Amino acid sequence: MSMEKLVEVRNLKAYYKTRSGEVKAVDGVSFYIRPKEIFGIAGESGCGKSTLALAMLRLLKPPGYIAGGQVIFQGKDLLKLKAEELRSLRWKYISYIPQSSMNALNPVKRIRDQIADVIKTHEGEIPDEEIDKRIEELFTSTGLSPAVAKMYPHELSGGMRQRVIIAMSAILNPRLIVADEPTTALDVVVQRGILQLLLDIRNKIGSSIMLITHDMAVQAEVVDRLAVMYAGKIVEIGDVDHVFKEPLHPYTSALIGAIPSIREKRRLKGLKGLPPDLRRPPPGCRFHPRCPHAKEICKKVEPPLVEVGRGRVVACHLYVEEEVRA
Ligand SMILES: Nc1ncnc2c1ncn2[C@@H]1O[C@H](COP(=O)(O)OP(=O)(O)OP(=O)(O)O)[C@@H](O)[C@H]1O
Ligand code: SF4
Ligand SMILES: [Mg+2]
Secondary structure, three states, rough: OOOOOOOEEEEEEEEEEEEEEEEEEEEEEEEOOOOOOOOEEEOOOOHHHHHHHHHHHOOOOOOEEOOOOEEEEEEEEHHHHHHHHHHHOOOEEEEEOOOOHHHHOOOOOOOOHHHHHHHHHHOOOOOHHHHHHHHHHHHHHOOOOHHHHOOOHHHOOOOHHHHHHHHHHOOOOOOOOEOOOOOOOOOOOHHHHHHHHHHHHHHHHHOHHHHHHOOOHHHHHHHOEHHHHHHEEEEEEEEEEHHHHHHOHHHHHHHEEEEEEEHHHOOOOOOOOOOOOOOOOOOOOOHHOOOOOOOOOHHHHHOOOEOOOOEEOOHHHHHHHHHOOO
């Protein structure tokens, strides 16, 4: 796979202002996504996954705001672009599938007309026959019946609506698709179809996909590289096979050990307590109150995200020390 970077997030911070203090939902996050790669973001509910996506795409609404960082896409910082420049990138270069997007389709418009609107907004007036041809091509190449285009959203099942939304996100051949929990709340058989659809889009259109899901079984199945978030920070990144075979961060081990029960948002087995309040995260390593390996230094000093070889990075004192000794 290419070593190029399609998008690079540098030290991104996104907070929410609340009466009881600032929620540091994304607090100094750095990573990159390669062309044609499926890049996973994992972590328990509330760790900042959706906030990360919204901040990257500048869709965060008050009381959320970006407190710092850069998002470099094709040489430009998305966080510095003018509003209209950013709008011209949407759909054509970057598509976004929000969490719970199944219900985001317009109920009183046929699917075909909703997709036609996207095409026309970005490419101007185009003859109807050409639009219909493109929609038919999109549907057949993504395993959807072209008959679906003539339907209204309420005539489709939840899984079918999700397929339409994902197919729609690919209509203008974007370079990056950000999909937030696209399989959550769907049964396992329907999930499988959605995951296959994402793989098909990557293979046919060559888009990179940022796949956000707390479901580690889904991550294991489809992503190329995986980032694990805990309490607003990335604690580990690596090739998915390496991460599952030999997780480095104790939190990653706990997540993997909890499959498949993590699907049910239960407490993680083998870990004490719950993730911290992001208004007052613990000092040092944010994971230390729950970590079975915590040492004195973990309570005071924040472990930096360091490279430990084979493209793997981890933020944990267990590895920083080894570096010092070596
Ligand atoms: N509008 C808001 N105002 C204040 N705090 C918020 C707001 N939206 C989110 N948060 C907080 O920010 C943190 C991160 O939330 P976020 O939705 O990004 O998490 P997530 O990882 O996507 O969770 P999930 O898996 O449940 O979707 C949480 O502590 C959440 O309570
Ligand atoms: S830095 Fe310390 S507390 Fe944090 S994960 Fe590593 S060993 Fe555990
Ligand atoms: Mg979310």
